[in-house]
Amino acid sequence: MALTVSVETPLQDDIRDMVAKLNAHLKPLSPPEFQFQLTVEQMAGADATVFVARDAAGTAVAMGSLKVHDETTGEVKRMFCEPDLRGRGLGRSILDAIEARARETGLQRLVLETGATPGFEPAWALYERGGFTVCPAVLDYPDSEYSRFYEKSL
Incomplete structure (x- = not known):
């Protein structure tokens, strides 16, 4: 599949x-109080960079973002791939773009929070194949049975 990944504003339909x-x-995978979702407006903030994968027709098929927390730490947020295209490396392309930007900006560590309940297995596999390892709770996330945390040293 021909694919381009670029930085875009999330303020698009x-x-x-x-x-x-x-x-x-x-929504059905974890209780609402353990879902830490950035809104599109938050994703458009100065501390976030959104990466969008588009196919040859220009259709957005995957996305993810890098949220910078301080001069050393960035967070992977809002990873998504169209369900019928999963397993084709789109998530990996987005994750690679996030990591490249993190390195370019001098970050030393990437972290992320994802769900810990059934249904998140593909996300765990993506992050683990990308060199992330499970770690204790990061940033200001509560440690709970509904969250799994990952980190990667850059």
Whole structure:
């Protein structure tokens, strides 16, 4: 599949649609108080960079973002791939772009929070194949049975 990954504003209808699909997918997997979702407006903030994968027709098919917390730590947020295209390396392409940007900006560590309940296994596999390792709770996330945390030293 011909694919381009680039930095884009999340304030576009197709990206808003992907965020809505991601939220709908996540909603039944964890209690609402353990879902830490950035809104599209938060994703458009100066501390976040959104990466969008588009196919040859220009259709947005995957996304993810890098949220910078301080001069050394960045967080992977809002990873999503269209369900019918999963397993084709799109998530890895987005994750690679996030890591490259983190390195370019001098970050030393990437962290992330994802769900710990059934349904998150593909996310765990993606992050682990990308060199992330399970770690204790990061940033200001509560440690709970609904969250799994990962980190990667850059």
